[in-house]
Amino acid sequence: xxxxxxxxxxxxxxxxxxxxxxxxxxxxxxxLSEHMRELEEELGVRLFVxxxxxxxxxxxxxxxxxxxxxxxxTLAAGRQxxxxxxxxxxxxxxxxxSTTPGTYVLPALIARFRNTYPGITVALRIANSRIVxxxxxxxxxxxxxxxGHMLGPGERCVAAGIxxxxxxxxxxxxxxxxxxxxxxxxxxxxxxxxxxxxxRQVTERALREAGITVQPTMELDHTxxxxxxxxxxxxxxxxxxYAIEDEVRARRLRVVAVERLKIRRHFHVIHDERRPLxxxxxxxxxxxxxxxx
Numbered sequence: 001x002x003x004x005x006x007x008x009x010x011x012x013x014x015x016x017x018x019x020x021x022x023x024x025x026x027x028x029x030x031x032l033s034e035h036m037r038e039l040e041e042e043l044g045v046r047l048f049v050x051x052x053x054x055x056x057x058x059x060x061x062x063x064x065x066x067x068x069x070x071x072x073x074t075l076a077a078g079r080q081x082x083x084x085x086x087x088x089x090x091x092x093x094x095x096x097x098s099t100t101p102g103t104y105v106l107p108a109l110i111a112r113f114r115n116t117y118p119g120i121t122v123a124l125r126i127a128n129s130r131i132v133x134x135x136x137x138x139x140x141x142x143x144x145x146x147x148g149h150m151l152g153p154g155e156r157c158v159a160a161g162i163x164x165x166x167x168x169x170x171x172x173x174x175x176x177x178x179x180x181x182x183x184x185x186x187x188x189x190x191x192x193x194x195x196x197x198x199x200r201q202v203t204e205r206a207l208r209e210a211g212i213t214v215q216p217t218m219e220l221d222h223t224x225x226x227x228x229x230x231x232x233x234x235x236x237x238x239x240x241x242y243a244i245e246d247e248v249r250a251r252r253l254r255v256v257a258v259e260r261l262k263i264r265r266h267f268h269v270i271h272d273e274r275r276p277l278x279x280x281x282x283x284x285x286x287x288x289x290x291x292x293x
Contacts, residue, residue, distance in 0.1 A: 001042055003075060006068045008035045009047065013065055014138045016054050069139070073275040080278040090119040091280035096135050096144035098198050099223060101267045102126035104242040105162065106145060113287050120280050128221075130196030136272050142281040143271045145288075147198040147240075157268050158277070158285050166203055166238040166263040168256045169247075171231050179257040182212050189217035189235035191226050198265075199223070203238045206263040227253065238263060 008025065012032070015021035022029040040047050047061035057065060080091070097106055102124060110122050125135065129146045136144050147164060168185075170176050180188075193200040207214060217235050220226045223243045230237055231252060247253040269285055271277060277285070 001039065003072070005035050005039045006072050008032055009039060009068055010065070010072060010139070012036065012048065012055060013057060013061070014140070016056065018055060069274060073139075077276045077278070080280070088117050088120060088279060088283055091117075091278070092121045092123075093143075093278070093280040093284055094123045094125065094141045095284070096125045096127070096132045096141035096146075098129040098132050098144075098146040099126060099193075100147055100164070100199060100240045100243060101145045101162070103223065104240060105267065109288065113284060116287065117280075117283060120283070122284075128194065128196045129198035129201075133270075136270060139272060139275060142278060143269055143285060145267050145269050147202065147265050147267050157270050162267040162288070164265050164267060165241045166199065166206075166265070167241050167244065168236060168238055168258055169227070169230055169244055169253045170236045170256055171233060172251050172254055174236070174254065176236075176256055178254075179259065181259045182210065182261070185258055186213050186215075188214075190214045191218050191220060191229050191235040191237040192216045193223070193226070194219055194221040197221075199238070199240065202265050203263060206261070210261050212261070 008021070008027070011021040011025045012018060015024055018032055018036075019029055021027075022032045025032075027035075036048070043060075043064065045060040045064075046058050047064060048055040049058055095106065095110070103126065106124060110124065114120070114122060125132075125141055127135070132141070132144045132146055135141045143158070168180070176184075176188075192203070218229065220229060223239055226237045226239060227244065227247060229235065231247075236256070241255075244253055244255070248255060269288060271281065
């Protein structure tokens with residue numbers, strides 16, 4: 001049994017397909033299939049159930065998967081420990097992020113982090129919170145930054161220092177004044193993010209707890225799309241204050257206060273507790289704890 005076989009096994013487990021796994025880990029499909037055949041022969045069990053276009057784990061595969069994950073993670077930690085001998089002069093880091101922090105907060109922070117640690121290469125993977133959480137559990141990212149997060153199985157919050165506020169925006173010439181009552185808000189066309197978005201979850205929870213009932217008129221899958229929809233007069237929306245700085249400064253959008261309502265959240269930095277944080281990831285988390293956008 002080789003480490004490469006374990007890495008290939010975990011790659012197939014995550015991709016749920018031999019062909020997709022082969023593309024992700026840059027192996028030919030025959031080579032990948034041979035790795036899995038040899039591993040199953042050595043273990044004396046079937047690890048996968050083959051379907052026409054996918055694979056799934058057998059019971060033996062699920063049991064073996066936990067041990068394979070620990071072995072590969074331990075080896076990665078050992079390699080990283082050796083890299084630490086260089087004093088973080090080299091390293092790599094994959095950061096996952098939900099849409100708001102990934103688009104509007106992290107780019108500037110990562111630039112400052114790279115100035116401090118120029119030898120560490122950083123990749124940023126942005127998706128909505130639900131997908132990012134899956135990437136954390138699958139080990140596709142080292143750490144992730146998401147907003148309004150409820151910890152899932154195996155996840156651990158390692159930092160929660162950046163505070164955000166979701167503000168109600170309207171286009172500059174909207175007849176709504178500087179403040180809106182709860183009753184009037186419930187009658188306005190509200191634009192919302194898609195299912196799985198932390199911004200949507202936090203907004204819906206805050207409105208529900210405040211006793212405000214709204215009727216969303218349109219669902220959109222990105223904050224930039226929502227801002228353009230507001231500018232086009234399709235409705236109003238709650239978005240992060242980080243996302244609207246340019247438009248408010250240019251007086252294209254306005255922020256409207258809601259009667260007795262403030263929606264605040266923290267951006268949480270999470271990782272899979274089954275895998276130790278690498279030195280690069282620890283340096284990044286420490287950097288975020290000391291600095292703000």
